[in-house]
Amino acid sequence: MTQPAPPLSPTEAGEFLRRKLRERGLTQAQLAGRAGIPDPGYLSHLLKGRVNVAESKYLRAIADVLGLTAEELRRLNPALVMEVAAPSPLLPSPDIPEGLREAGERYAAVDPLIAHPKVQAALAQAGNFYGRGPQTPQEWFRYFTSVREWIEVEP
Structure with a gap:
């Protein structure tokens, strides 16, 4: 197994x-x-x-806007990206919006909680907003991060 690349210095991260x-x-x-x-x-x-971008409270939002991969985010701040075992192949609930399902797949490396079935169900229910809520994976991730501190899931 190859070693991950070392984190970028503040100057390298800025570049x-x-x-x-x-x-x-x-x-x-x-x-x-x-x-x-x-x-x-x-x-x-x-x-x-x-x-130092690694210490910025805006790093996740910047990564979202720029569409950074988990590996790119790991180079900026290794503490933000966890290695997560692949989830078991469960069929997604049919009432989970496609953008939310994709956000769960795309951003699970950043925060695995977004891919949890109970969290997705709760986000889908709360994120309806009469059809004007989040649509894209990026919007769903932004919504998730805005309410993340209040999410608790029992094992």
């Missing part, structure tokens, strides 16, 4: 994020807005390596 920003065709202002960063100057400091 990496700037590259991803260019690849996605986003401006710093757009990234700041979509990631909920109230001060675009703070984002500028992250991208220049003056602030």
Whole structure:
């Protein structure tokens, strides 16, 4: 088994994020807005390596907007990504929206709780909002992270 690449330094992390920003065709202002960063100057400091992105409370939101993989996120902050055993192949509930199912698959490496069947059922029920709720995997993940601290699942 190969060793994971070492974490990036703050300067390397800033360069990496700037590259991803260019690849996605986003401006710093757009990234700041979509990631909920109230001060675009703070984002500028992250991208220049003056602030350590690994310690930023906005790292998960930035990763979501930029579509970072679990491996890329691990390079920025290894503590945010856990190795999780593959879930047993259970059939998903038919009333779980497709975007939520995909969010469970895509973001389970970031937070395995999003893939838990009980959590998905609760999110689907609470996230309906009369049809105006989350639709895409990114929106579902953003919704999940906004309520994450109140989620508890019994074994």
